[in-house]
Amino acid sequence: MTTQQTASRFDGFGATIFTEMSRLALEHDAINLGQGFPDFDGPDFVKDAACEAIRSGQNQYARSIGVPALNKAIAKRFQRESGLSPDPETEITVTTGCSEALAASFLGLVNPGDEVILFEPYYDSYRACVAMAGAKAKFITLKPPHFRIDEAALREAFSDKTRAILINTPHNPTGAVFNLDELHLIAELCKEHDAMAITDEVYEHLTFGVEHEHLAAVDGMYERTVTLSSLGKTFSFTGWKIGWAIAPPHLSNAVRMAHQYLTFASATPLQHGAVAAINAPDSYFDEFRAAYKRRRDLLVDGLARVGFKVHPPQGTYFVLADHTPFGFANDVAFCKYLIEEIGVAAIPPSAFYANPEEGKDLVRFAFCKSEAMLREAISRMSELKRREV
Ligand code: PMP
Ligand code: GLN
Secondary structure, three states: OOOOOHHHHHOOOHHHHHHHHHHHHHHOEEEEOOOOOOOOOOOOOHHHHHHHHHHOOOOOOOOOOOOHHHHHHHHHHHHHOOOOOOOOOOEEEEEOHHHHHHHHHHHHHHOOEEEEEEEHHHHHHHHHHHHHHHHEEEEEOOOOOOOOOOOOHHHHOOOOOEEEEEEOOOOOOOOOOOOOHHHHHHHHHHHOOOOOEEEOOOOOEEEEOOOOOOEEEEEEEEEEEEEEEOOOOOOOOOOOOOOOEOOHHHHOOOOHHHHHHOOOOOOOHHHHHHHHOOOOOOOHHHHHHHHHHHHHHHHHHHHHHHHEEEEOOOOEEEEEEOOOOOOOOOOHHHHHHHHHHEEOOOOOOHHHOOOOHHHOOOEEOOOOOOOHHHHHHHHHHHOOOOOOO
16 A cells, blocks of 8 residues: 555545644745744643643543543633633543643534534644544635624525524634624624534734723623633744633533544643643733733834735734735735745645635745844845835
């Protein structure tokens, strides 16, 4: 057997755009503003808690649903932030990153043939999860410059076949943070069509001057919402892959069913580290946000000075910019030039649209990098000239 044997459910999928661009960044010694991972470490008090757990023998399988102290810490923080009171034992499930929480939600809750509504541009794993579950995706496009939800398009997308809608807020890659009007509209349609919502809130602590709202806290939504998040972004430990799902028992049981056969449990000592992280004082979250606001402003201003049309994000650590002032045919050609000739890696967002044409004028930069690195990237990009084609 020598030919490719990948199952047909992955037809049309290749290496992710993040893997591809990080590989090219290394090859060309480019500054990597592509894949979203910080070039700095998370706090020592979290590392110390994980090291202590390893040394004190917390090294065997964790309980499938999570180390009890972590389930408690997640429930307590969610209570403070949303006003909801999930039961740590029956309504919180610890997973291997938000990625596994997404896969477990789709596999546990969505039947083959069901329709799932996704907003595009989308985080790439959503489409793969839809494919793994054998479901059918319906897309709503968030359009520049403000990337707001189009009410008519959303109403049109819902039908009696809609099993779920996936909402990512703050939204990667547009930086939009959905407001209460948008969440109320989603809630109204979910109730009308008896659909559930799966929310990806991994950037919940990264907002700039706007509030992150939890869809689960909107009237009547808790019973039909699975809230997902993870440690990676908020604590700058993307490699730890500790995530979680919060939902009432009739939804949590389904997520747990898939989770116990996907991974069974997540790394025990890192769950102990996560307890220290989630119990961090408010000052940690305030300083975290303030440092990211400085990085955001630095990159947004720098990109504008260099000549991009920038769409400043309300949240996340990404910024979308329009590269058309430089005269390239599309985002892939632009990103290739940027890596090879300028020495900066970014992500071509056409990979995040069902119809790649929709994203061809845009480029995504990540600002989860030191200020020195961001300055150096801007200085390199000041060499960009309009290409005469
Ligand atoms: N959702 C979004 C929107 C993301 O950007 C990411 C990036 N890593 C993930 C989920 C995956 O999270 P994790 O690393 O916790 O699996
Ligand atoms: N979430 C990160 C991003 O959007 C990438 C994670 C990954 O490489 N899969 O850039």
